[in-house]
Ligand SMILES: Nc1ncnc2c1ncn2[C@@H]1O[C@H](COP(=O)(O)OP(=O)(O)OC[C@H]2O[C@@H]([n+]3cccc(C(=O)O)c3)[C@H](O)[C@@H]2O)[C@@H](O)[C@H]1O
Ligand SMILES: Nc1ncnc2c1ncn2[C@@H]1O[C@H](COP(=O)(O)OP(=O)(O)OP(=O)(O)O)[C@@H](O)[C@H]1O
């Protein structure tokens with residue numbers, strides 16, 4: 001075996017992807033982690049946006065199990081699931097199915113449309129211009145993700161809570177999240193998981209099949225509603241997962257992933273200083 005670690009192995013190590021996987025063990029380890037963070041910090045709430053996608057469905061159920069675990073140990077804690085639609089969400093029924101499955105202590109709904117639209121409007125009134133409508137829509141999309149972050153941190157601030165993020169290895173590798181938007185969180189219980197492992201955990205937790213198998217979407221762009229992550233990325237999650245789990249992938253996929261990983265390093269680090 002070569003002494004020089006392959007880029008594939010190095011990236012998998014840096015993103016904490018484990019060589020083996022057992023869904024039940026991972027559920028236990030991650031629930032204990034969340035419950036311990038509550039007890040150790042003395043904070044009393046977990047706060048997470050529930051979109052109807054498989055990542056927040058999975059993380060949400062782990063959060064509810066964790067607060068129940070913390071309460072059983074005598075610590076006062078609640079899980080606040082947040083619905084954060086931009087206006088009317090096309091797949092609202094999936095979000096409702098997720099809430100029904102998670103059975104959170106509390107649901108708090110905040111429409112991020114007024115704040116997101118006002119932010120864009122004041123920027124334009126202030127003189128910001130865009131190259132075209134598509135660029136404006138893309139920037140507006142990141143504003144929506146950051147409005148969700150603002151809403152979750154407001155709740156955490158008022159309720160002595162921790163904001164939960166849904167980042168995992170299959171998203172972290174491509175930097176496919178909004179910096180300081182959905183990328184901002186206090187705890188990230190899905191760390192190190194590939195997308196298929198997130199789905200396996202969702203299934204083991206008993207999530208409905210339509211959510212376990214739901215195609216991922218950031219759903220941030222008004223001009224391309226429900227745009228699939230795989231179309232935006234030009235990469236399939238199966239290939240991303242294979243790469244992270246040490247399986248062979250086509251050379252072009254490997255090159256694209258290594259390039260994206262390097263280009264998005266700044267999103268996984270704290271800001272640089274001199
Ligand atoms: N080399 C560098 N060193 C330090 N900072 C650097 C940098 N290059 C850019 N930056 C900064 O980073 C900014 C770009 O990052 P960012 O603002 O995030 O913007 P960007 O990466 O361009 O857009 C976010 C992407 O993530 C996708 N997304 C967002 C939210 C959720 C999901 C999902 O899967 O659900 C996906 C979204 O569809 C979009 O494709 C730049 O404007 C600049 O401020
Ligand atoms: N409409 C929404 N309502 C509430 N939270 C949201 C909404 N959209 C995004 N979020 C939050 O932002 C996170 C990142 O979105 P992302 O699309 O990566 O995850 P997901 O929707 O849970 O799963 P998937 O990636 O499979 O679509 C979500 O997990 C959720 O916490």
Ligand SMILES: [Mg+2]
Pocket residue numbers: 051053216217218219
């Ligand atoms: Mg989604």
